[in-house]
Amino acid sequence: MSKKIKSILATDCGSTTTKAVLIEWKEDRYRLTFRGEAPTTVEAPFEDVTKGVLNAVMEVEELSGRTILDGDKIITPDDGSKGVDIYVSTSSAGGGLQMMVAGVVKSMSGESAERAALGAGSIVMDVLASNDGRLPHEKITRIRQLRPDMILLSGGTDGGTTTHVMELAEILAAANPRPRLGQNYKLPVIYAGNKKAQDSIRETLGEISDLDIVDNIRPVLEQENLEPSRDKIHDLFMEHVMAQAPGYKKLMSWTDAPIMPTPGAVGSLIEMIAKKENISVVGVDIGGATTDIFSVFEGKFNRTVSANLGMSYSICNVLAESGLDNVLRWVPFDIDRSELTNRIGNKMIRPTTVPQSLEELVIEQAIAREALRLSFIQHKEFATSLKGVQSERTISDAFEQSSSGQSLVNMMDLDLLVGSGGVLSHAPRRQQSARMLIDAFMPEGITQLAVDSIFMMPQLGVLANIDKDELKEDASQAALEVFDNDCLIRLGTCLTPVGNAKPNSKMADVTLTFGDGSVKEIEINEGSLEMMEHPYEEVKVNIKPVRGIDVGAGKGEELESVIYGGVVGLIFDGRNRPITLSKESDQRIDSLLNWSKAVDEYPKGEMF
Amino acid sequence: MAHSYTPGLKVLKKTIFKKERILPLKGDVLVKSGDQLTPDTIVASTNLPGNVQMLKVSNILNIDPKDVVEALKVKERQEVKKGDIIAETSGIFGMFKSSVESPVDGTIESISQSTGRVVVREAPIPVEVDAYVSGVVDEIVENEGIVLKSNAAFIQGIFGIAGEKRGDLLLVSSGPGEELTADQITADMKGKILIGGSFLSLDAYKKALSVQVAGIVVGGFNYYDLKAVLGYNLGVAITGTEKLNTALIVTEGYGSIPMSEATFSLLKENDGKAASINGATQIRAGVIRPEIVIPIDAGNTDDDSSSKMPEGIQEGSTVRVIRSPNFGKIGKVISLPAELNKMESETMVRVAEINIDGKNILIPRANLEMVETE
Numbered sequence: 001m002s003k004k005i006k007s008i009l010a011t012d013c014g015s016t017t018t019k020a021v022l023i024e025w026k027e028d029r030y031r032l033t034f035r036g037e038a039p040t041t042v043e044a045p046f047e048d049v050t051k052g053v054l055n056a057v058m059e060v061e062e063l064s065g066r067t068i069l070d071g072d073k074i075i076t077p078d079d080g081s082k083g084v085d086i087y088v089s090t091s092s093a094g095g096g097l098q099m100m101v102a103g104v105v106k107s108m109s110g111e112s113a114e115r116a117a118l119g120a121g122s123i124v125m126d127v128l129a130s131n132d133g134r135l136p137h138e139k140i141t142r143i144r145q146l147r148p149d150m151i152l153l154s155g156g157t158d159g160g161t162t163t164h165v166m167e168l169a170e171i172l173a174a175a176n177p178r179p180r181l182g183q184n185y186k187l188p189v190i191y192a193g194n195k196k197a198q199d200s201i202r203e204t205l206g207e208i209s210d211l212d213i214v215d216n217i218r219p220v221l222e223q224e225n226l227e228p229s230r231d232k233i234h235d236l237f238m239e240h241v242m243a244q245a246p247g248y249k250k251l252m253s254w255t256d257a258p259i260m261p262t263p264g265a266v267g268s269l270i271e272m273i274a275k276k277e278n279i280s281v282v283g284v285d286i287g288g289a290t291t292d293i294f295s296v297f298e299g300k301f302n303r304t305v306s307a308n309l310g311m312s313y314s315i316c317n318v319l320a321e322s323g324l325d326n327v328l329r330w331v332p333f334d335i336d337r338s339e340l341t342n343r344i345g346n347k348m349i350r351p352t353t354v355p356q357s358l359e360e361l362v363i364e365q366a367i368a369r370e371a372l373r374l375s376f377i378q379h380k381e382f383a384t385s386l387k388g389v390q391s392e393r394t395i396s397d398a399f400e401q402s403s404s405g406q407s408l409v410n411m412m413d414l415d416l417l418v419g420s421g422g423v424l425s426h427a428p429r430r431q432q433s434a435r436m437l438i439d440a441f442m443p444e445g446i447t448q449l450a451v452d453s454i455f456m457m458p459q460l461g462v463l464a465n466i467d468k469d470e471l472k473e474d475a476s477q478a479a480l481e482v483f484d485n486d487c488l489i490r491l492g493t494c495l496t497p498v499g500n501a502k503p504n505s506k507m508a509d510v511t512l513t514f515g516d517g518s519v520k521e522i523e524i525n526e527g528s529l530e531m532m533e534h535p536y537e538e539v540k541v542n543i544k545p546v547r548g549i550d551v552g553a554g555k556g557e558e559l560e561s562v563i564y565g566g567v568v569g570l571i572f573d574g575r576n577r578p579i580t581l582s583k584e585s586d587q588r589i590d591s592l593l594n595w596s597k598a599v600d601e602y603p604k605g606e607m608f
Numbered sequence: 609m610a611h612s613y614t615p616g617l618k619v620l621k622k623t624i625f626k627k628e629r630i631l632p633l634k635g636d637v638l639v640k641s642g643d644q645l646t647p648d649t650i651v652a653s654t655n656l657p658g659n660v661q662m663l664k665v666s667n668i669l670n671i672d673p674k675d676v677v678e679a680l681k682v683k684e685r686q687e688v689k690k691g692d693i694i695a696e697t698s699g700i701f702g703m704f705k706s707s708v709e710s711p712v713d714g715t716i717e718s719i720s721q722s723t724g725r726v727v728v729r730e731a732p733i734p735v736e737v738d739a740y741v742s743g744v745v746d747e748i749v750e751n752e753g754i755v756l757k758s759n760a761a762f763i764q765g766i767f768g769i770a771g772e773k774r775g776d777l778l779l780v781s782s783g784p785g786e787e788l789t790a791d792q793i794t795a796d797m798k799g800k801i802l803i804g805g806s807f808l809s810l811d812a813y814k815k816a817l818s819v820q821v822a823g824i825v826v827g828g829f830n831y832y833d834l835k836a837v838l839g840y841n842l843g844v845a846i847t848g849t850e851k852l853n854t855a856l857i858v859t860e861g862y863g864s865i866p867m868s869e870a871t872f873s874l875l876k877e878n879d880g881k882a883a884s885i886n887g888a889t890q891i892r893a894g895v896i897r898p899e900i901v902i903p904i905d906a907g908n909t910d911d912d913s914s915s916k917m918p919e920g921i922q923e924g925s926t927v928r929v930i931r932s933p934n935f936g937k938i939g940k941v942i943s944l945p946a947e948l949n950k951m952e953s954e955t956m957v958r959v960a961e962i963n964i965d966g967k968n969i970l971i972p973r974a975n976l977e978m979v980e981t982e
Contacts, residue, residue: 039974042895062946136662163673166722174660174717174727178633200722289844308843313891316831317843338832343932345831345862348845349767349891353931353975354957360932361953428954603954 005474009060009068009084010459011053012262013040013091013251016288016312016352017422018052020060021459022068022084023478030478032486035454036060039352041247042093048247049093050254074254086471089255090458092262092287093245097122097237098180100148102172104130104155104164107387107405109193112217113154114382116192116226118303120233121264122149123290125307128171130155130164136171143175149241151177151187151209152229153201154217156194165193169204176208179240186210188236192217192229212236224386237261257466257475263292263303265461269483270294270418271301272464279415282441284372285457286421288312288351291375295383297408302383306375311423312351315344315367322370329581330366330439332592333359333607358607361428365436368423372440380409411444411577412498412552418488420452431531431599434491434568442577444498445552446541446561449491449568456487490536492566496573499549501526507549507574513540527591528574531599534565571599617764617859617897617977619870621877625760625901626746629737630753632656641748645739645756647774647884652753655732661711665695666724668708673724680726686716694726740772741884742903761878761902763859763871765825768887768898769837769847770855773801775822777902779879781805784872787864788826790815797821801883801900803875807864808856810836816854823855823885825875825900827867848888848896855887857898865936868928870979878902921978927962931975938979939964 008023008030018041022034036059041052054072061068067082068074075083099122103110106129117124125146128139143151151172155165172189179187189209191201198213205211214228238258242248252259263285270283274296283294289310294303308317319327324337340363347353347364355361384405419425419437427433433451443449464479466472497507503526510522515537522530543551543559553559563570575595582588593608595601602608635654645651665680666673679695682688688710699705710728717727743758778800781788788804790812798819804826810833816824834842838850859871883902890896921927925941939962948956949970957972 137659140660163723166720167725170662170718170720170723170725170727174662174729176657197722204720314844316841316845320841320843338830339863341832342830342862346931346935349861349889350930350977351891354955354972355953356931356951356955356972356975357933358953361955426955428956 005085005471005478007078007084008463008475008478009057009074009087010463011056011087011089012455012458013049013052013089013093014262014287015042015093015096016040018049018056018093019455019459020053020056021454021456022060022064022066023482029485030481032454032456032482034060034064036063040093042245048250049091049245050247050250053089053251076256086256086475087254088257088459088462088466089251090260090262090265090462091242091248091251096263096290097233097241097261098125098149099123099152099233100125100128100143100146101152102128102154102168104168104193106132108221109154109156109218111382111387112224112226113152113192113229115224115302116217116229117152117233118305119226119264119267119301120230120237121261121267122233122237123305123307128168130167136174139171140175143172143177147178147180148187149180150233150236151189152233153189153191154193154229156197156216157221158195158216158219160194160196162194162197162200165197166200166204169197169201173204173208179244185240188212188240190214190229190232190236210240222386234258234260234264256471257462257468260458260462260465262458263305265459265465266292266420266457267294267301267303267461268465269457269461269479271296273483274299274301280410280413281416281418282409282414283418283457284375284420284424284441285455286311286368286371286375286419286423288422289314291371291421293375293379295379295409297383297410297413300383300385300408302379302408304375304379304382306371306378309371309375311364311368311371311421312347314348316348318367318371318374319344321374327363327366327370329588330369330592331362332589332596333362334585335359335363358602358605362602362607364423365427365432368436369440372436376441380407383408411442411447412550414443414447416448416450417441417443418450418452420455420457422455424451425453425455429601430489430491430567431601434494434571435595435599435601437491438494438571438573439579442579443494444496444577445550446559446563447494447496448564449494449566449571450488451491452487453489454487456482460487490564490566492534492568492570493563494571494573495524495541495543495551495563496577497524497543497545497549497551498577499545499555501546501549501576503527506546508543508545508551510544510572511542512570513542515539522572524572524574526574526576528572529595529598530572530574531569532572533569536564536566539563539565539570568599617766618762619764619868619874619979620762621874622904623760623762625741625743625758625762625903627741627756627758628749628753629739629756630749631737632735634751635735637748637751637753639745639754641745643745644742645745646742647739647882649739650736651739651745651756653734653736656735658714658730658732660717661714661728661730663694663708663711663726663728664724665708665726669695669697669706671697671724674721676719676724676726677721680719682716682726684716684719687714688716688728689713694728740774740886741901742882758901758903760904761874763825763874763900765857765859765889765898765900766861767845767847767891768855768857768889769834770823770850770852770887771848772884772886772888773822773855774882774884775799775801777801777803777875777879777881777883779803779876784827784869785866788812788824793819793821795819801825801885803872803879804867805872806866809833813837813854813856817852821854823857823887825857825859825885827858827860828863828865829856829858831862845889845891848886848890850887855885855898857885857887857900860936861930863935868938868979875900878904921960921973921976926979927960927976928979929962929964929971929975930977934964934969934971937964942968944973
């Protein structure tokens with residue numbers, strides 16, 4: 001019988017910041033006790049990720065007064081006075097895991113392969129498919145240019161035709177791709193296609209690549225089997241990719257469990273929560289380089305990575321993709337456009353800076369709204385039901401029906417929206433996080449909002465995934481307890497009626513019955529945004545929408561439910577969907593200032 | 609004493625500069641350890657595999673993939689010329705034959721019986737790697753290239769465009785706060801590397817392109833002008849492959865920002881000397897910053913950079929503010945308080961107390977950059 005784990009140190013090496021948390025057993029449960037962070041040190045002059053880890057841990061030491069380090073080493077196990085029992089880490093620094101996937105039909109096996117790669121926490125650089133419209137030599141050039149960390153090849157149902165998947169294998173062989181890091185090892189290739197082709201695949205790719213064969217990702221059209229591919233990707237991530245990045249060999253030797261790619265860890269945690277509470281969840285992690293969105297609708301998990309939408313390294317790309325006007329529409333003051341683009345450019349080339357002035361903060365949060373909005377559009381397009389499963393149709397028909405899969409994302413069904421990543425988790429006021437989430441995701445009906453206050457989901461995700469028998473039980477208990485008690489900050493609930501309504505007209509009557517029996521009535525009018533402070537406690541709600549307006553029970557249908565407040569409270573959003581802002585600058589600024597005031601978003605002063 | 613790690617850019621008067629010069633694929637190394645190199649010396653060469661053409665022989669001949677072998681007129685590894693018959697059906701009594709011709713000169717790389725495809729690879733593409741900087745061969749990386757060593761002054765910029773260039777340094781701006789203007793750029797500056805002060809306008813850069821200046825090192829450039837130069841909005845800072853005659857290295861950032869005193873005076877000191885520069889920048893995994901390398905006379909080979917490890921910001925360090933307000937200003941660290949401080953934005957951060965122009969102000973540590981000088 002192993003002894004109870006008393007202390008856990010977990011770090012997450014992000015592309016900008018390395019965060020460390022200390023979890024300790026306190027009386028009867030695990031609690032987060034201290035945290036620290038430091039810039040990630042993959043950059044010169046350090047070029048060693050462990051420096052940033054040590055800095056972050058040093059901060060934890062300073063704050064907790066506990067000795068964790070012995071020089072450049074983490075002391076394990078805890079001897080009662082110093083050290084920690086276990087140390088785990090996730091990582092997205094060094095560019096994360098960059099993959100290329102290939103499938104026969106882009107919207108079928110191609111998409112399944114993409115889902116597996118994304119679910120494992122990778123960035124998908126490109127999806128090759130027999131029907132992607134590119135000529136073989138174009139595909140070959142693309143493979144050579146991209147130099148992925150690994151390739152996932154799928155295609156064909158088990159026992160079906162092997163020709164197409166073999167053609168893809170031959171293209172790979174002709175490209176003879178080199179891995180991104182390190183000249184001296186072969187590129188890892190995972191084959192997860194038609195079983196019947198396995199021997200021929202070995203013949204074609206066995207020599208030139210480091211080939212692994214796993215079960216078919218799409219054994220039959222109606223079924224997706226992502227698990228074997230995902231697991232294999234995780235193994236290879238550790239063996240190949242991590243081992244090549246600066247300082248990672250050292251970091252790997254310190255940890256008690258394999259280092260997980262950050263998004264893989266977050267995804268597995270979100271999946272666990274949705275399952276445990278039987279709800280629909282959207283989680284977002286907006287980072288420096290990328291924005292990840294995770295969702296569980298109808299029990300189906302999806303993850304997308306918007307590889308070039310982020311708040312530092314990719315900040316200029318948010319500007320390029322959304323356009324300056326779309327960013328500026330959220331800014332309630334006039335600003336010189338060229339001066340603004342220079343400022344944003346400077347954030348890109350010096351990615352670790354933080355907004356010191358209020359003006360800088362408002363601009364940064366305006367950009368975040370656009371990054372989130374664009375990422376969510378991409379997510380909705382990807383999170384669909386399986387395409388091409390209608391059994392009546394032939395495969396050639398399936399080629400034509402690329403848009404047949406319906407998006408699983410239904411904002412009216414969404415129960416919980418969780419935000420994380422610096423700009424959401426570190427916003428000086430929680431009202432700002434709530435506003436960014438609502439403005440970008442535009443929830444409908446009744447939706448609970450939360451943020452991962454200190455971005456702990458990656459660390460908790462890796463804890464929940466520990467495999468070692470002697471650590472498993474305590475680690476997953478710690479992950480769940482800390483998640484419930486310390487990780488999620490419940491912001492409150494957003495009530496949004498939607499439908500055709502005239503400006504300023506009534507959309508719904510809301511009756512709130514509080515725990516002490518008191519009752520309050522509220523009218524939601526089109527174009528308004530109101531907030532009522534109320535802690536994370538149960539409130540009975542009755543909503544009577546006017547004709548043509550829906551709050552979740554159907555147009556004009558009354559709805560009874562139970563909702564919860566939070567650190568922000570209850571938000572009544574009458575700004576129909578999609579939220580539209582006036583083209584007139586004065587009117588737009590007026591609305592923005594009113595909405596900000598209604599939720600006490602920014603400090604009162606000259607600007608607000 | 610409290611200290612904090614902050615990435616800084618190098619401005620080194622004298623250092624032992626080492627650089628890998630490696631082929632993209634294995635090949636031949638053409639120099640020996642200890643050989644003297646000029647920037648143009650070819651140190652290694654190889655042949656990149658040529659493009660491939662995939663011929664769907666079974667489809668074109670309308671036969672089964674497994675029957676392709678019978679129809680073939682060529683073997684694997686056989687050389688073919690454009691128009692050579694690759695495969696042919698026997699037809700009916702020798703009539704109505706159909707055939708597949710090679711679309712290019714090349715070699716038959718593979719023949720697939722499962723897909724009925726024949727792969728023809730075109731002639732290899734020769735690739736050479738030069739020394740880039742004058743110096744000596746320090747180390748041979750077998751079949752891949754060399755590590756070059758040179759006594760040099762070394763400066764990193766914050767952002768650049770276009771790849772490796774070389775030329776003599778030419779001081780144009782008289783001070784670090786002075787803009788480098790279009791009318792200062794003249795035809796006799798062809799092939800030179802111009803040293804400017806605080807700013808370069810789009811017009812001035814276009815003028816430099818037109819007279820074929822090799823490179824420009826300057827404090828600031830407008831972000832939105834990049835679109836006019838590159839033809840697209842630069843979304844992520846990954847550059848180096850732009851086909852531009854004039855490399856641009858920005859040392860401070862976007863906008864008009866005086867070049868740091870240390871950088872400017874080191875460049876000024878080396879006015880007229882031959883230099884190699886590279887605008888390639890990658891602000892992401894495995895960060896690459898643009899660089900200016902100025903080989904200096906051998907003799908004293910003391911390395912004054914690698915002997916001291918960067919120690920991060922400490923009390924007394926010279927730092928630069930890298931975000932508004934006070935963007936670009938240089939100051940000295942007075943103290944590094946351990947507790948979190950609230951900024952105007954209400955952000956709680958760890959700060960440093962900095963003396964700038966005689967005034968002590970609190971600035972987030974994350975908004976400071978160490979100015980690394982010898």
